[in-house]
Amino acid sequence: MYKNKMVVLEAKENILITGGCGFIGSNFIRKYIGRNINIFNVDDLTYAGNLENLKEIEEKENYHFFKGKIQDKEFIKQILIENNIDSIINFAAESHVDRSIIDSAPFIETNIKGTSVLLDLTREFNIKKYVQVSTDEVYGSLGEIGKFTELTPISPNSPYSASKASADHLVMAYVHTYGINAMITRCSNNYGPFQFPEKLIPLMIMNALNNKELPVYGDGMNVRDWIHVDDHCSGIWAVYQNGKSGESYNIGSDTEKTNIEIVKLILNILGKPESLIKYVKDRPGHDRRYAMDSSKIQELLGWKAVINFDEGIKNTVEWYLNNLDWCNRIIDGSYMEYYNLQYGNN
Numbered sequence: 001m002y003k004n005k006m007v008v009l010e011a012k013e014n015i016l017i018t019g020g021c022g023f024i025g026s027n028f029i030r031k032y033i034g035r036n037i038n039i040f041n042v043d044d045l046t047y048a049g050n051l052e053n054l055k056e057i058e059e060k061e062n063y064h065f066f067k068g069k070i071q072d073k074e075f076i077k078q079i080l081i082e083n084n085i086d087s088i089i090n091f092a093a094e095s096h097v098d099r100s101i102i103d104s105a106p107f108i109e110t111n112i113k114g115t116s117v118l119l120d121l122t123r124e125f126n127i128k129k130y131v132q133v134s135t136d137e138v139y140g141s142l143g144e145i146g147k148f149t150e151l152t153p154i155s156p157n158s159p160y161s162a163s164k165a166s167a168d169h170l171v172m173a174y175v176h177t178y179g180i181n182a183m184i185t186r187c188s189n190n191y192g193p194f195q196f197p198e199k200l201i202p203l204m205i206m207n208a209l210n211n212k213e214l215p216v217y218g219d220g221m222n223v224r225d226w227i228h229v230d231d232h233c234s235g236i237w238a239v240y241q242n243g244k245s246g247e248s249y250n251i252g253s254d255t256e257k258t259n260i261e262i263v264k265l266i267l268n269i270l271g272k273p274e275s276l277i278k279y280v281k282d283r284p285g286h287d288r289r290y291a292m293d294s295s296k297i298q299e300l301l302g303w304k305a306v307i308n309f310d311e312g313i314k315n316t317v318e319w320y321l322n323n324l325d326w327c328n329r330i331i332d333g334s335y336m337e338y339y340n341l342q343y344g345n346n
């Protein structure tokens with residue numbers, strides 16, 4: 001005789017992911033959708049967000065998409081109520097420094113106002129956990145030595161980084177004032193599949209493939225600390241799982257490279273000549289060097305970057321080569337307008 005077994009279903013966590021159709025958010029969703037969670041992705045589908053980035057998982061029963069803005073309080077409120085949301089991970093942002101120099105208004109709207117709406121709702125609806133995805137750029141610029149730690153004073157230099165720093169301050173203020181359970185991740189420069197081609201690495205890959213000039217700002221000696229997007233995602237997951245409220249966590253992979261080194265490496269992988277490089281007028285207020293000390297997340301949460309840069313960059317170039325259709329579909333007239341404004345007069 002079979003006994004009736006009582007089946008105890010483990011309740012799935014309902015996570016609101018914002019900006020999940022962008023570069024990092026879509027990599028994060030693809031990586032973690034297989035877990036015992038429900039993902040509710042809110043994205044406004046700006047020029048940087050594409051449904052196509054999540055095509056391979058969009059039919060999954062634990063994935064749900066809502067188009068709209070994070071600063072639209074009523075819209076977000078409805079989603080929280082109807083879906084019994086437990087936690088929020090905020091990826092949504094205007095993310096490109098050069099665009100923030102042309103017009104900072106959308107950065108203020110999304111990055112500051114949008115974050116404040118999410119924090120208000122976190123408080124109002126007793127959301128159990130809130131993770132703010134931030135950046136190393138909030139720390140400003142380093143000299144030739146040293147690294148950013150979580151104790152480095154916030155000192156942003158671009159409208160983009162100032163808007164992200166404002167959001168970080170709001171997060172900490174809401175923890176302090178209202179006792180919400182929130183944490184911040186600050187990551188260095190990401191590379192990998194599905195990055196919009198305005199950013200350094202995909203821009204250089206696409207231009208090289210099309211035998212177009214590769215515009216390099218100033219003397220090309222600005223240093224960034226590169227990390228593969230997959231490592232960034234596992235860092236955010238570690239903080240989401242075990243991070244402590246009121247704490248920020250640096251995420252980096254100790255891979256400092258000058259811009260010109262990156263550009264030459266891409267040309268080399270693609271077998272293209274260095275004569276394609278064109279030095280152009282520097283970005284105003286261009287931060288010279290970023291470098292991250294991520295010992296805190298390594299020691300406290302056991303996270304570590306695992307993707308070697310040389311392998312990661314080769315795979316990324318290969319991904320773009322295999323996905324030229326994706327690139328051509330997401331680059332539209334408005335992007336070309338921006339591109340010509342940015343590089344046309346150099």
Ligand SMILES: NC(=O)c1ccc[n+]([C@@H]2O[C@H](COP(=O)([O-])OP(=O)(O)OC[C@H]3O[C@@H](n4cnc5c(N)ncnc54)[C@H](O)[C@@H]3O)[C@@H](O)[C@H]2O)c1
Nearest residue numbers: 019021022023024044045046048049069070092093095190
């Ligand atoms: N790319 C990097 O190297 C890097 C490094 C560190 C931190 N970050 C941070 O990680 C997050 C994601 O960056 P990314 O590179 O994936 O950016 P992205 O520009 O590729 O994607 C941003 C996404 O947010 C969406 N979005 C924009 N405004 C919105 C709004 N008002 N409401 C809802 N959705 C909106 C866009 O449609 C897009 O899908 C950002 O917060 C960024 O500041 C990025």
